[in-house]
Amino acid sequence: MARLKEFDEDRALDAAIDCFWSRGYEATSVRDLAREMGIGGASLYNAYGDKRSLFARVLERYANGTTRERIARLEASHPPREAIRAFLAEVIDRSLKDPDCKGCLLVNSAIDVAPHDAELGRVVAAYLEEIRAFFQRMVEAANQAGETPRGTDAHALSLHLLGVLMGMRVLARTGARRRTLEAVVRPALELLGRPH
């Protein structure tokens, strides 16, 4: 029927993730994207539509490969409180390991895309809500196991944890050290109760 694509759409999307992640939406040009993705401008528009549509695809792939993957992996392999601890510890580790201090693409997008694009804003908010819901599930499970202090409100605590996570991502982007990030997170973890 027709000629086959010469590039791997997923690999190219990963390159696009890196572009938007490190430079932000506005500051990333379509030419930058095409070069880093290893394709021509026409192929980019043919495969993904315009810049904004590509960004939406990038957000989705980032969320699937980073946030959702982490949630699913930790939720399956850890007891509830430890899943939350491991989630935050892993974010700290990855934040410190990244020499570019790129932070979290979702958080960056919440700041510089969401306010100017209501639709993308709702997409970003929905991904953040998934993280919050993970926290809430874990707190509820810990509540039922009697591991948390009496009267722990799972919904309220999940919001606090989400806020702390967002804040940590902001501070990480300014080059915060491990001590700093751990001090930001520690009081939130202590609300979950001391480990056995």
Added chain:
Amino acid sequence: MARLKEFDEDRALDAAIDCFWSRGYEATSVRDLAREMGIGGASLYNAYGDKRSLFARVLERYANGTTRERIARLEASHPPREAIRAFLAEVIDRSLKDPDCKGCLLVNSAIDVAPHDAELGRVVAAYLEEIRAFFQRMVEAANQAGETPRGTDAHALSLHLLGVLMGMRVLARTGARRRTLEAVVRPALELLGRPH
């Protein structure tokens, strides 16, 4: 000696603050700035230098008129724990009142300017450090007054409060409601001890 300026530099700077605040650094053009500031392009370059220098002036004026003003006012008029409470409450109120969800210019800049401009990044980090130092002073004063729980670490708690503040600003930018923002903050306030 020479002709006098026809515009008020401070008023023009306020207009520039609004531009950078609502659109971000990259997405704001010098022509946008000149139009909103009510001056010509030549006057802008004559008075403030290039775009980046203007942005540095904007950051300074924003910090003086918003962050430092709030710190000085609340530190002078409230006891230490209430100063922290009032600070966060005021940020929530202003975040909700703003129909554009502009958030905080310093937080926005930490995300989309700091990583690409080391010098401006240090400026932003220094302003955030001023906020953290305010939190630490207040916690230390509350510690000395015996109002806080035993063993409260002022430095560690100030970092947590700063992180929570940053996180709240991110969530506010995605259109979070009052209930959400208050739930994010409440556990941090409870670490300060129950009010009398």
Added chain:
DNA sequence: ATAATTCTGGAGCGACCGCACTAAAATTCG
């Protein structure tokens, strides 16, 4: 092979970017 279809690199569109330059207008000095 031929026709049909899709992908590819490259050129180029109009618009806008940050910034610099010029000449006229306005002001304060001698």
Added chain:
DNA sequence: CGAATTTTAGTGCGGTCGCTCCAGAATTAT
């Protein structure tokens, strides 16, 4: 007043922006 100085509006430079179009290359169905 005339000279000096600085701001002003306007114009335009070289470059980049997002995006489109096109001719040719590559592939499959017939």
